Amino acid sequence: MSLRSLLEKELHWSSRNALLLVFLLLLLPAFFAGTSALFQDAVPRSVPVAVVAEDDSVTDSDIEIIEGGLASFTDPQRVDSRAEADRMLERESVYAVVEVPGDITTAGESARFTLVVDGSVVPFLSSSRVIASLAETELDQLLAADITVEREIIGEEKQLPEYLYPSFLMVLVIFFAFSYVPYNIKNESVVLDRLRVETSLESVVLAKLLFFTILLLFPVVVFHAGSLYYGYEIASLAPGAVLALLLTFLLLATISTTIMILSRFSGVGLFVNVTLMLGVVALSALAFPIGFFSALRTTVAQALPTYYTMVITRSLMLKGSEMSMFTEWYAATVGLIGLAAVALEGSIIYYRRRS
Amino acid sequence: MTDTIDLDDVTREYSSVVAVDGISLSIGGGQFHCLLGPNGSGKSTLFRLILGLTRPSSGTVSLPSAVIGCGFQRPNFYPGLTVRENINVFAGVVGAEDWEWNNRVVTELRLVRALDRKAGELSGGFARKLDLTLALIKKPDFLLLDEPLGALDDVSTARFLEFLDEYVDRGNTVFVSTHRVTAFEPYVDRVTVVHQGEVVFDRASEEIDLDSEQSLQAYYVEQVLEREGVSPENRPPVE
Numbered sequence: 214m215s216l217r218s219l220l221e222k223e224l225h226w227s228s229r230n231a232l233l234l235v236f237l238l239l240l241l242p243a244f245f246a247g248t249s250a251l252f253q254d255a256v257p258r259s260v261p262v263a264v265v266a267e268d269d270s271v272t273d274s275d276i277e278i279i280e281g282g283l284a285s286f287t288d289p290q291r292v293d294s295r296a297e298a299d300r301m302l303e304r305e306s307v308y309a310v311v312e313v314p315g316d317i318t319t320a321g322e323s324a325r326f327t328l329v330v331d332g333s334v335v336p337f338l339s340s341s342r343v344i345a346s347l348a349e350t351e352l353d354q355l356l357a358a359d360i361t362v363e364r365e366i367i368g369e370e371k372q373l374p375e376y377l378y379p380s381f382l383m384v385l386v387i388f389f390a391f392s393y394v395p396y397n398i399k400n401e402s403v404v405l406d407r408l409r410v411e412t413s414l415e416s417v418v419l420a421k422l423l424f425f426t427i428l429l430l431f432p433v434v435v436f437h438a439g440s441l442y443y444g445y446e447i448a449s450l451a452p453g454a455v456l457a458l459l460l461t462f463l464l465l466a467t468i469s470t471t472i473m474i475l476s477r478f479s480g481v482g483l484f485v486n487v488t489l490m491l492g493v494v495a496l497s498a499l500a501f502p503i504g505f506f507s508a509l510r511t512t513v514a515q516a517l518p519t520y521y522t523m524v525i526t527r528s529l530m531l532k533g534s535e536m537s538m539f540t541e542w543y544a545a546t547v548g549l550i551g552l553a554a555v556a557l558e559g560s561i562i563y564y565r566r567r568s
Numbered sequence: 569m570t571d572t573i574d575l576d577d578v579t580r581e582y583s584s585v586v587a588v589d590g591i592s593l594s595i596g597g598g599q600f601h602c603l604l605g606p607n608g609s610g611k612s613t614l615f616r617l618i619l620g621l622t623r624p625s626s627g628t629v630s631l632p633s634a635v636i637g638c639g640f641q642r643p644n645f646y647p648g649l650t651v652r653e654n655i656n657v658f659a660g661v662v663g664a665e666d667w668e669w670n671n672r673v674v675t676e677l678r679l680v681r682a683l684d685r686k687a688g689e690l691s692g693g694f695a696r697k698l699d700l701t702l703a704l705i706k707k708p709d710f711l712l713l714d715e716p717l718g719a720l721d722d723v724s725t726a727r728f729l730e731f732l733d734e735y736v737d738r739g740n741t742v743f744v745s746t747h748r749v750t751a752f753e754p755y756v757d758r759v760t761v762v763h764q765g766e767v768v769f770d771r772a773s774e775e776i777d778l779d780s781e782q783s784l785q786a787y788y789v790e791q792v793l794e795r796e797g798v799s800p801e802n803r804p805p806v807e
Contacts, residue, residue: 403644404647407638408661409620566623
């Protein structure tokens with residue numbers, strides 16, 4: 214019977230592609246099942262906030278009391294100056310600054326706290342109202358003075374589409390690096406013997422990475438045109454943001470290329486790259502501030518370079534921040550590109566030795 | 569550095585299979601050199617060892633400081649580009665800027681009318697011609713070809729062999745790996761026969777003692793069958 218023969222053929226094919234099927238049917242489901250555990254909280258319960266004294270009359274013990282009062286619904290971090298707190302706010306190290314006034318322990322006195330939030334971090338604006346209200350209730354019960362918490366929005370208040378614009382661009386960068394680049398490299402495998410004889414794998418890969426990195430300027434320009442069309446007030450061509458995106462693409466494309474070479478240009482390499490792409494998109498906190506999620510997911514996001522690129526891009530496009538604010542993050546990305554390049558060269562050497 | 573390609577006691581093993589077993593061979597001297605052997609005899613592995621695409625398990629492959637061009641058993645080019653674009657890309661990669669020569673190669677291989685066709689859509693014969701063109705554009709001192717006549721029509725084969733003969737006359741070395749030597753017989757200067765990864769014989773063509781009316785192909789098959797221990801009465805006739 215032909216159906217039986219065809220089923221037997223599928224069995225033979227599957228047994229000869231067992232590695233691919235193990236990846237697709239066992240490892241990938243396990244990965245996604247595991248990833249779901251990282252989305253524990255639907256409301257922000259551990260948003261990092263900076264706690265800073267409004268003036269010299271505020272004592273260390275006052276600050277400690279406030280930190281204790283805020284700890285049940287935020288992750289308070291004491292800082293020494295408002296300037297430092299503002300810097301953390303701009304780098305999204307914190308999503309709010311709590312200014313602590315003096316006389317908070319004197320009964321009958323009124324003390325007005327200020328919860329400072331950034332107008333460009335749109336998803337946090339609504340949540341910050343809840344946090345201000347919670348803080349007022351909590352601190353009023355805790356302290357002798359009459360407590361009020363006033364919310365102050367600094368910077369230009371953005372709309373949600375404007376806020377998401379850099380996120381979409383970042384998703385595109387990740388998608389391009391982990392899908393098109395590996396696909397293109399896999400197609401190159403049919404001419405690999407001639408390329409290896411006439412030139413070197415290093416030259417082929419270098420040309421490819423440089424070309425695709427430059428090619429990425431086109432979607433950036435398209436996004437800019439889109440922002441002009443919709444009248445969004447974002448600096449979508451901010452040089453620092455474009456540089457961060459290009460560097461990140463180069464890093465991710467180097468990683469995806471390494472995977473393709475290690476997999477000997479096979480379909481397994483494509484699937485591994487697509488899985489990485491999904492993981493990076495899901496775990497980099499591209500759209501929502503990291504405080505919206507569990508501590509574990511925050512840790513995961515902060516371990517990914519794409520998270521930092523997202524913050525840089527958002528800050529430069531939406532807030533008009535200076536590049537110098539993120540110097541060490543740029544340097545770290547360049548360092549990671551160097552490490553990825555070493556791994557890539559290692560994969561090429563391994564490929565040659567296995568040939 | 570020598571002026572020949574030298575293999576010294578080269579062995580290549582794949583798991584438990586010995587594809588090439590201690591082969592020593594010298595290629596060069598402006599000869600038309602045929603590497604003969606049945607399927608699975610180790611020809612293609614030897615070819616890849618010479619090109620550096622495969623590493624020897626033991627032994628050494630020494631290459632001269634000369635230009636080496638190669639045509640592959642499975643044509644190697646960018647299927648998404650046109651024939652012309654492939655030629656331009658590889659001419660740029662290898663610095664083959666002598667366009668008069670490049671155009672001559674295209675003409676000799678009767679590839680002109682396929683220049684603007686997508687390489688991935690070429691017939692087997694035209695794909696072979698493109699691969700041979702890419703092997704020749706850098707005017708190699710050593711031209712290594714693995715089964716170069718596969719899918720070529722008779723007219724193209726005759727014209728290409730004349731072209732190769734002239735190419736050898738200019739002092740270049742042509743090294744052809746094949747399992748059918750008949751078409752090459754009038755031109756070949758040296759023959760190396762391999763079987764089961766070992767050299768059966770390696771001789772200049774004038775040193776090969778053919779019976780009257782016996783072809784080189786028949787002689788080679790006879791040698792291989794003898795190596796396999798097949799008695800003369802059980803051997804099939806070979807033209």
